[in-house]
Amino acid sequence: MSQGSVTPTVEEFRAEARQWLEAHFERRAADVKRTVRGMVHRTVEDVAVHRARQKQLYDAGFAGITWPVEYGGRGLSQAHQAAFDEVAADFSMPNLGITGVVTVAVCAKSVLQHGDEAVKKRHLPRMLSGEELWAEFFSEPGAGSDLAGVTTTATRSDDGWVLNGTKVWSSGAYYADYGLCLARTDWDVPKHAGLTWFAVPTNAEGVTVEPLREITGDVEFCRETFDDVILPDSARIGEVGEGWRVAQTVLAMEREASSGGLTSGRVPQDPGELAPDLVELARRAGRLDDPQVRALIARAHIDSFALRLLGGRLAELMEAGHPAGPGLISYTKLAAGILQPIRAKAAMEIGAEAGIAWSKGDHNGLTSSLDYLNSRVTSIAGGTNEIQHGAIGERVLGLPREPNLERGKTFREVVDAASRAIGDTPAG
Amino acid sequence: VSESDYGWLEPAQREIVPALRPLLARTWPISRVRELADKGHGFDRDLLASDAGWYLPARPLPETATIAQEWGRALSPAVLVDLNIVVDTLTATGFERPELLAALRRGDRLVAWGGSDLPGHWGRGSGLSLTDDADGLVLNGTVGLVQCAGQADAVLVAAHDGYGVTLLLIPTASTGLTIEPLDGLDLTRELYALSFDGVRVPAEAVVGPRGGAAEQVDRQAQLAVVLSVAATVGSMSVLFEQALADAKTRTAFGRPIGSFQAVKHQLVDGGLVLEISKALSARVAAAVAEGSPDAAEIVSMAKAYVGRAGIDLAHIAWQVLAGKAYMWETDFHLYLRRITADASCYGDVDWHEQRVWEIHSPTGQAAEEK
Numbered sequence: 001m002s003q004g005s006v007t008p009t010v011e012e013f014r015a016e017a018r019q020w021l022e023a024h025f026e027r028r029a030a031d032v033k034r035t036v037r038g039m040v041h042r043t044v045e046d047v048a049v050h051r052a053r054q055k056q057l058y059d060a061g062f063a064g065i066t067w068p069v070e071y072g073g074r075g076l077s078q079a080h081q082a083a084f085d086e087v088a089a090d091f092s093m094p095n096l097g098i099t100g101v102v103t104v105a106v107c108a109k110s111v112l113q114h115g116d117e118a119v120k121k122r123h124l125p126r127m128l129s130g131e132e133l134w135a136e137f138f139s140e141p142g143a144g145s146d147l148a149g150v151t152t153t154a155t156r157s158d159d160g161w162v163l164n165g166t167k168v169w170s171s172g173a174y175y176a177d178y179g180l181c182l183a184r185t186d187w188d189v190p191k192h193a194g195l196t197w198f199a200v201p202t203n204a205e206g207v208t209v210e211p212l213r214e215i216t217g218d219v220e221f222c223r224e225t226f227d228d229v230i231l232p233d234s235a236r237i238g239e240v241g242e243g244w245r246v247a248q249t250v251l252a253m254e255r256e257a258s259s260g261g262l263t264s265g266r267v268p269q270d271p272g273e274l275a276p277d278l279v280e281l282a283r284r285a286g287r288l289d290d291p292q293v294r295a296l297i298a299r300a301h302i303d304s305f306a307l308r309l310l311g312g313r314l315a316e317l318m319e320a321g322h323p324a325g326p327g328l329i330s331y332t333k334l335a336a337g338i339l340q341p342i343r344a345k346a347a348m349e350i351g352a353e354a355g356i357a358w359s360k361g362d363h364n365g366l367t368s369s370l371d372y373l374n375s376r377v378t379s380i381a382g383g384t385n386e387i388q389h390g391a392i393g394e395r396v397l398g399l400p401r402e403p404n405l406e407r408g409k410t411f412r413e414v415v416d417a418a419s420r421a422i423g424d425t426p427a428g
Numbered sequence: 429v430s431e432s433d434y435g436w437l438e439p440a441q442r443e444i445v446p447a448l449r450p451l452l453a454r455t456w457p458i459s460r461v462r463e464l465a466d467k468g469h470g471f472d473r474d475l476l477a478s479d480a481g482w483y484l485p486a487r488p489l490p491e492t493a494t495i496a497q498e499w500g501r502a503l504s505p506a507v508l509v510d511l512n513i514v515v516d517t518l519t520a521t522g523f524e525r526p527e528l529l530a531a532l533r534r535g536d537r538l539v540a541w542g543g544s545d546l547p548g549h550w551g552r553g554s555g556l557s558l559t560d561d562a563d564g565l566v567l568n569g570t571v572g573l574v575q576c577a578g579q580a581d582a583v584l585v586a587a588h589d590g591y592g593v594t595l596l597l598i599p600t601a602s603t604g605l606t607i608e609p610l611d612g613l614d615l616t617r618e619l620y621a622l623s624f625d626g627v628r629v630p631a632e633a634v635v636g637p638r639g640g641a642a643e644q645v646d647r648q649a650q651l652a653v654v655l656s657v658a659a660t661v662g663s664m665s666v667l668f669e670q671a672l673a674d675a676k677t678r679t680a681f682g683r684p685i686g687s688f689q690a691v692k693h694q695l696v697d698g699g700l701v702l703e704i705s706k707a708l709s710a711r712v713a714a715a716v717a718e719g720s721p722d723a724a725e726i727v728s729m730a731k732a733y734v735g736r737a738g739i740d741l742a743h744i745a746w747q748v749l750a751g752k753a754y755m756w757e758t759d760f761h762l763y764l765r766r767i768t769a770d771a772s773c774y775g776d777v778d779w780h781e782q783r784v785w786e787i788h789s790p791t792g793q794a795a796e797e798k
Contacts, residue, residue: 271722271726273788274788274790283790288790294782295781295782297785299781301784302729302781305726309704309708310704312707313706313707314703320439331703335700335704338697386689388696389689393686399686399687399692400686401687402687403687
């Protein structure tokens, strides 16, 4: 459609978007209730429908609005994006689940910053259009918060690389086309110096993606095993051995995506409704008159307002040139990681019997239980509370570092020393 | 953006801190705070007169809140919050004694604020009743936690009568008014309990419309929270900086104690609640200044959160400073006392949490639905 050379004004763009959406997409159903779980779990077939709609959106020039034109974007401003988002809120938009978010907000942004020209031209337009969905192949059974300790290994072959190892907790990988994979390319240099990133096609020979049933009973994250997977050198993203530098971008993108884009500075300034889920739970439990229950609900309401205000404050501080810079954003991750479990435990306390049993189909009972089971996602995933504590303590508050047991050792020596410390025989 | 002598300053602080901090250090050095505390006074009214422009400012509320943060840092007298409320009320109600207002602004006169009844219920004037008899108006009842009433010329109180809530400016020398000095946790907060036993009230003592002061009384409570929360945040900042500096420079087991995760992580928890408290403090000042429809709720949210967070942070600093914090000669205890008392004044944590519930009144909605 109108992807001409003339840049539309924000208002022109808003009108253009509204007109196109009216013609092609359905209105969002009025009775769709906001759910406490932002992400939707979907089957591969569900995803195919949404991919087609994403492609439609992309072809019309409404995906990748702020992305560079040469990589399939529209090259417009954040204000254009915000205008589109406002209009789109009234329509039923494509939803590619957590993988849709990860593809653009984490993987594509990292590829844009660190991929070579061929990689960017090959992948970015397809990522924006929904033709390529990417998952994060980061964590391993033995490396989560200590991400630089990955042991999945890429070994050089004549014309490329051979990948072996295991990744786990990769959200939505079962319907992804690629994994952004952190691999060790050298065991005989210090831990952070021997890492390299690769784009691994999930359909490559030797790749097994196994969806896992998680704590809630849902299937969302996966385990991948790589058994002599052959990758061309063109699958590499960034320089060999530069993986940890690239990882700083990747992890910053991930933190920003998981903190709900709080850095955008568009923070609602009103307190909003009083924790409707907790009030409903108290009503079901017959405890609306209990001052202790009221206090717990008020506290949860205050905490969630506080969390939003914190995001706004940190964005302002960064803009004003706070010396800690983007490191400040760890505060929002930590705050959510601390407050979510408190809220979920409070819900169980408020609900008492009503929190552990409910009539089949009762949405409120189900929600509070799912929230409870999910309440430690933020405190664990994407860098645990302990990691955030360390990062803030050292990079924001300037506290001295912990003595480093890995200093002066190659990664192979680090692994051997750790094995001896727990009484294992050293790795071969 | 360059670092000043005061470290990195937020935009809101950049005009105020370099001017006010040196001045506070001259007028209220911690040595003077201690000296007054030893005498059992939180305040010396002569000192107020010297820089009254900074203490009773006619500035936009967010700016006054930034100034109040500096009072909190310096442990300037907690009564500054009350004095601001008195000036605000007398100005807003068009009280017809311009010479008194001018004297208050200069710091030549002192009017205390009786905002609480004895059980700690803030801002409703429920402890006092005003009645009419053949000779005029009579005031009976009690008011608790009035700062500096013993040094004041008069006290501004709210009383219930047949019409509603009425504001009154009562001379402290009135017959039938007993002003009892209280002992207390915060050495820098001079508190009194007042009892009114048939105090005759002259007609000119009525401030604003008879029976029509409810909104003004609500405004007083909101201002009290904005300024007291800001001051608490200032006091919290000092304790946090002290604990942080100690953790970076004190060594044990061959390394700085701040390198131990057990210490580092506690300090980060303190830093987190401090940042949130600053965010709430700024937001509540803006909400009250704008007259936001959510102002009353944000007031209670801020007071409840910062009340709890202040004490949490003070205890983190206490644990990190450890033995040193137990010594009278270190200032830690002065800040601990101030922050803890702040949490119980102008409505405690529980009172404000219940207010948040009442503002939404989900129980009321439930009743309507049925």
